Amino acid sequence: MDEVSVVVAHSERATLRVGDVFLKVDTDQARIDREAEVIGLVPVPAPKVLWRKPSVLAISAVPGVVLGRLGKPSTASAAAWASAGAAIRRLHDTPAPPWPGRGGQALEELAAELDDECERLVADGILPADLVTRNREVAEAALRPWTPVFTHGDLHIAHVFVDGDELTGIIDWSEAGQGDALRDLATLTLGHPDRLGDLVAGYGTPVDLDVIRAWWSLRTLLGVRWLIDHGYDPFTPGGEVDVLRARM
Template sequence: MEEVKVVVAHQQCATLRVGDVFLKIDGDQTRSDVEVQAMAMVPVPTPEVLWREPPVLALAAVPGTALGRLGEPSSASPAAWAAAGAAVRKLHDSPLPPWPGRSVDELDAECEWLVTSGTLPADLVTRNRQVAEAALRPWTPVFVHGDLQLAHIFLEGDEVTGVIDWTEAGQGDALFDLAVLTLGNEDRLDDVVAGYGTDVDLDVIRAWWSLRSLVAIRWLVEHGFDPAAPGCEIDVLRARM
């Protein structure tokens, strides 16, 4: 009998693993629609869709090991990080999806909540809000993953074998994907950019580190995650001081 493992669970969705099958249970079928459609379009390896019976989406496990996890040192080689950058570039060069991406309209509201709730000191929020401003500039939309955490990229050796969790995919800023990929791993940014293969504005990536952390903390707290864990979002903000 296969063991059932809870991979992640919160108020919006849950993912279970049974052997080599992942069962994603989501009350919002729009997210599942996006995931299935995005995986069918992108030019990078993705999990195989085994079956779908709403609210459940069954996906095959991808081979390999995750690039790393936020808050933990990554043992992946520089070549592996460069391979991840090359895969992201391939995604960004592909045709746009027909649906839009997420906006960042909630930035000021989230900054206010972080201070009024006592979650973070005002000077830390103010400084990172200033840094984040550089990300709020005109940009040409590309096909973005939208949640490109290093735990969502799998490799065998230095070859990308799968990119998972496409529910946030859509049109967006290329540098946002690169920022999420390197969040908490600033020393790996040069490797990723080398694989990405084009000049990027590093100040904008740093701005996205601040912006993404500021807008994510309340959601993480309310869904049972700890942004104050070592190397995670609050440490990312402190590094900007």
């Protein structure tokens, strides 16, 4: 009999694995419905939707292994990273759904959220002021007009699967929608700056590397308190706080 394993769990959602089936339990039914819809739209390998009921989405596993883990060097080949870049480019070239994805809000709203988060990180004693100030300066480059494209929205390195040199699947589409293409590229290379060249080579079009680096700072500043509040440790070696320290 297959055992039930908890992949991730916090107050908003949980993902359980039973054999080759993943059960996503979410407090937001609209998010479940949207993820199921997105999986049917994307032009890249993705899980299959097996069934959907109130608060639960059942999807299949994808073959292969994760591209890497935050905090650890990626052992995937340069060709595997390039394959991921090519798949992301296909996604970005696909007509986007009508709704905004994560990070797709207006620039003024995003800047205000970032400033508020920076103030709270310092006021609550979570991070030193000089670290926050420096990364807020770096993040400024990401706060520029962009053309919305079809983005994954949470393209964490552990959401991308490969087999040898080939991409075999991208999972967790709950945050997908219109957004900044460079945010996806930045999220995937967060903590793995040495693999950015391989990813961009596969992406196949020139990108502004300074904006990607800015997104590293911006995304991490916005995520530190959320991680702590949901039981994760951003101070793990190689994790989010080390990403911020690298900008110093």
